[in-house]
Amino acid sequence: VLALLLGMGRSSRLFVELHQKKALVLAIDAWTFNPGAEGLFGISAVTRAENFKRTLEEIHAQIQGLKSRPVTYEELQKAIKQCIAARLASRKTVEGQAAELGSSWILAKDLTFLDTYLEKIKAVTPEQIYEVAQRYLRLTNQTTCALTPEVSRVVSVGTAPRGEASRPQLFKPANELRVIIKEDRQLPFVNLVAVFGGGTLFETPANAGITRLLSKMLLRGTKSRSAEQIVATIEGVGGHINTFSGNHSLGITMEVFGDDFELALEILHDLIFNSVFPAEALEQEKALQLDQIAAERDDLLTHGLNVAKERLFGSKAYGLNILGSEESLKKITVESLKEFWMRLCAPRNCVFAVYGNCDFDRVTRAIERYFGAWCATSEMSIHELISQLQVDFNTGSKVVEPHDKNQAVVIVILPGTTVFSVDKYPIELIQESCSDIGSRLFMRIRESLGLAYYTGAINFPGLVPGYLAFYAGTAPNHAETIVKEILSDLAELRQTGLQQEELDRVKAKVLGQRKLSRQDLGNQARAAALDELLGLGYLNQEAEDKHFEAITRQDVVSVTQRYIDPEKAVIVVLKPEPS
Template identity: 35%
Template sequence: MLTTAHLQTAPAAESTGISFPPNSAQKWVLPNGLTVIVQEDHSAPVASVQAWCGTGSIDEDEHLGAGLSHILEHMLFKGTKTRPANTIAQAVQDVGGYINAYTSFDRTVYWIDVPKAGVEAAVDVLADAMMNSTLPPQEYVKEQEVIRREFAMGFDDPDRMIGQLMFATAYHQHPYRLPVIGVLDVYNQLTHEQVMQYYKARYVPNNLTFVVAGDVDGEQVHQQLAALVKDYPAKSLKPLYIPQEPLQLGRREVHQEFATELTRLSLAWHIPELTHPDVPALDLLSTILGTGRSSRLYRRVREESGLAFGVSAFSYTPGEPGVLGIDATTEPGKRDAAQQLILQTVDDVKQAGAMPDELIKAKKIALSHQLGSLTTMRGQASDIGSNWFLTRNLNFSRDYLDAIQKVTLEDVQRVAQKYLVDETLTVVSLNPKGSLDERSATAARAAAGEIQKIALPNGLRLLVREDSRLPLVSMTAVFRGGLLAESPDTNGVIHLMAKTLLKGTATRTAEQIADTIEAVGGNISSDSGNNSFSVSLDVTAVDFKLGAELLSDVLLHATMPGKAVAREKEVQLAGIREEEEQLTTVARNILREALFRDHPYALRSRGSAETVSALEQKDLLAFRDRYVVAKNSVISVFGNVSAGEVKQIFEQTLASMKSGELALKEATPAVPIS
């Protein structure tokens, strides 16, 4: 039981010895109001070129709910005054680039990832699309049908629908209540002329920001954009009225039925916008509650009580007031109990606060997440663009992390008590067809270097790439296996084995494994596929040795306890049932069976209900002993660590791994070719 005796300030030095990398971005505002931001990073000959338009679904004014911003995301690459529709994508492909876009509540972002030699072309293409799109009527008709299919897919997706239901229930006045894609009935009333009017009104220089990160010359990018847009004057942006959400004065609950076998449950409380001083503490609170296998909700609701197959928490803080939410997937009959335990777990933090080690861990997770976003040029550009767009502070990420380090245990308890109150709580759920009637009846009844290859004496192969740009290290141990190692009688065994590898070793329980890695802001996970299975681990560089020792312990001494096997079988069987209600997955499985016939590729990655139900602990141990051996493994280590250190540590920690043999040298039977 937690008590207030644990409340004390957690010093920043105890949380992390790592600081956020300095921001060296350059910024220019052109005479017509267009903003140019460039972050030079010459560590690799690539760049990300992004155009941020300050318009999203909440800015659609009299056409609110029509999805105008999303339509333009689809249409802007369909032709300009000088480029026909099919030449825009081709121009990007010709320089080895990749083009895409996304729409959110408050922005539409277009980006091209490209080799260094293609930066000039990428800037030219994006500037042309922003300023000169013609929105060809024939292309508009085509994209209308594409978007209608997108609507239809969303209507069949329980995860998307529970999110929309949550926002529609939590917000009654603010446009966040409406999906970014729009409302189908409103969308169907739009005309091409209205879309063109919206484009001309919102896609103006003084509402655009170009962000470029990578191996570029900032001044050259600045001069190129200045030349490209010099003939486009600034325009008056119509002031938009966005109604503020009134204070919620009582709990809201909406429970609906859906074509699903599992119940999706979502709880949300109103919290402030991104720049509010309470947000760092709220972000850490959500991490303590529901990020990782050592989080309170995961332990209590999934592992200890078995009331949910999955549970997590999140803090959504955009430019307007957001929500702190908790999502869970459970059996219909366990929904009430899961909801009650979730609220009890929240109440425990409100009453007794968090533990010092929980706060330190949450701070390290926050730092790792922010650092992880900078590992690609696209991530750097997105971070800078978001900083500027939401706060007009290019260094907001740094300042935010500084604020994170200053959060105390008292702060976490204070914001929990202030914001996670019943009056502002929204609870929604999607439940299987007929289950609500059954519930009613029941209730009534009651830096990048070359890859180095290292061979250890027992046959284990190491691949190491030293990269000092960020203080992070990623490790993955891969074993030949996957579906190729299975038969129709054992289908699903590799997936189940991979998941239970993390459920305990000879010296650590599953909780201790999670505690060990998450206490340093790291992550460990396992996976399986067609040809292999793997265990991956991410840590900061200062914790590499700890991470390597933990990974080695899992590989050498995983016990796969019977109780954990039984629990993960439940989760795997639930996943199989969930797949059976996803049309694309069903179609893919049918196609695999038709294409591969008697080959293992015809099998399903999770297996079938019959084969998984028959699996026992001894089956998993047998597969582990056969496949988790040195000659059947490759361990890759990429990040801020030396190859010599990697070799030295793994020679010590994995010296006792049995050599074994390389598995599945030839797949039998061969893949059909006709």
């Protein structure tokens, strides 16, 4: 409970003070390791090098605050609810249930140990928190380690009743909003997802990165709630809230106990209609996004993929970096952010999903109450945008870019397909056949020839045609050999497709991964909302399983001959300049 109070969640003391208010850290959390005997209490943070010393000082200040006065009853109850929610969340999947039983038996020889543990959590008092903070959070008991850009060194510093799940149902209010609802009372949680069309297809080189920035700013305050109050309201009832963004969308996700669903809906309403995008918070988020751009540039594979996409697509669609650029972020203001949000914030450009411990009739009544009067501020929808967008590929070129690291990365990228084409299923299996340690690329280039550190492939079907990329990391003197080997393997793949044994293996793997991902209701809700938004339909995930199962070797050969053409490849090689 002490770790939760200090550094778990967006309303925790460390996150609010060091990330939200002072923008000192990119990430921070507190954690415990309790093996049964003596354990560990830790705080982890990622910060810029120039903020390291001040970050340490602020962490110590927050620790001292816990030691100087007992926590309030309200703050303690919030942490207890978070702890209970986190523990019960492990029961969402079969893997989680098995892990719970196994650890309970290993640690306590009691299969119901978690239930006993939660009862003890509920009984924790402010006085007990104060006592353990005094006993364990001592400078003489502390070791601080930091990995810095200059020198690495060690620094010493003084539940609900179980029930059957229903099929998802689609509810359509009169204003063109779509709401997917699935009743599932196996656990006490309800997941709420709101997803809007957005991403690089809505952006230009002048405002690239604005979707990602907007998603972060949606949690930075409304007309009636500060950023801290937004998070504290949800985490105070044991829930959590976050935002996301990607090439096609941005959205808001929440998970709360079923009894708190309408509270989550009220917060969602506030975020959608009353976000104010404070200027100071915008500058903080822009600085964090610039740090992410710098980190991407420092990662050879990520940077190489960005270069390859820009060369293939040019300066539009998927050629734009979802993080933007230094130039584009500087131009984004509070006014341009509000204007962009008004463009996206329309019911026809939005899908809600409500999955979990809920009632269909109660949900629809609440949706009508909070969002029934929502009128469009923009007539643009993601599908109208696609109809106006023309993508012309720039194929058959090679880029060699120098860098200062003693390694090389090779990327071969090809034009791909769309999410609407049945070709995406064989292409996904081709990508999987080239991506794991049993893949043809790995076995040949790394294991047989010993030329690469790693190999892999990426398939990205888009709303407009996407891409298929193959990559390898190697020593600088092997880079050109790797290019030849990848092109040779692609030529062979183009002619023969996958062997039956390969096809059976990757088909089983893909289907297994898809089923595992659907164990979590939050994943189901987000996938269904995105599929409905993109025009695939909210039941698309089930239909796609059947498509994968039906693929034959001939299907694969047909697709490889149409999409895998080495003559159309864009080749990117990142390697150090010769000394």
